[in-house]
Amino acid sequence: MGVNPASSQRRPQNAASAAREVIELLEVLWERGRDSVSPAPVSTSQLRVLYVLEREDGINLRTLGGILGAAPSSVSRLCDRLQALGFVERTQSRVSRRELTLRLTGPGRTYLADLRSRREEALTAVIAGMSGPARACLVEGLSDFRDCADELHTTRMHTSPVTGETEGPARTA
Template identity: 55%
Template structure:
């Protein structure tokens, strides 16, 4: 898809459509970079555990908007692959905590490197000025998305277009 010209201030609907297309293309590129022995759902588990080390199954299920039994099955498969470890909570011996194993961390690092290589190949074909604009836009997008992901209310007036 090629966008030949933007209005001075593109409407949110237009930006959302182009962003969704970019996200779909990222999925295609990342699919090429992936020799992943993990499904998309399992990758989500790994990403959550990377940022919330030592959470319990219920908290993980809530983070994934899933059920504990379904999440437990995902973790079973990830544990069998050597990516996740279950450890007894130091405060409650009945509770298990989940964390990435060394193999899980290495897997994510390798996956990110392969994904970034695909992105570098695409970015190398863009003019430098457009890369700068993309970086600035993505930085603002990440700030707004992070606020929304953490139940914050983005301040629509804090950034100018």
């Protein structure tokens, strides 16, 4: 039996459209829970900083800016706000007196844990209404999605903007 080329081309577009709709619903769920996590909820950009600092403890502003793809002044302002909330601390680098290292504080870690907990509660309430086979498909699909996104991100991180060639050890599946 032949495969309709037009149909196979639409599948990724249909999946992307469905994923976009789910993301929009998740944004609504996240926004509901965000205000109840902390008296001073953080912006999406600030949340990205917290995620990066959780993974890359002790990095400097330049490295953080590279990861975020943001200008140094923007990164500095984001960190200023997060430091004012008590979520981030800046300390003198052990390597260079001209650099500061960034670390997530205890309250910053608590904020992320509370946020994740509320998000999981919201997701659990929705997923509980799904059938067992649908939940299994969701887990499999999301696992594949995560792996592909990780692979794409890793490949882009190791691709030279000048030559377009892979630099260094790009991960493979």
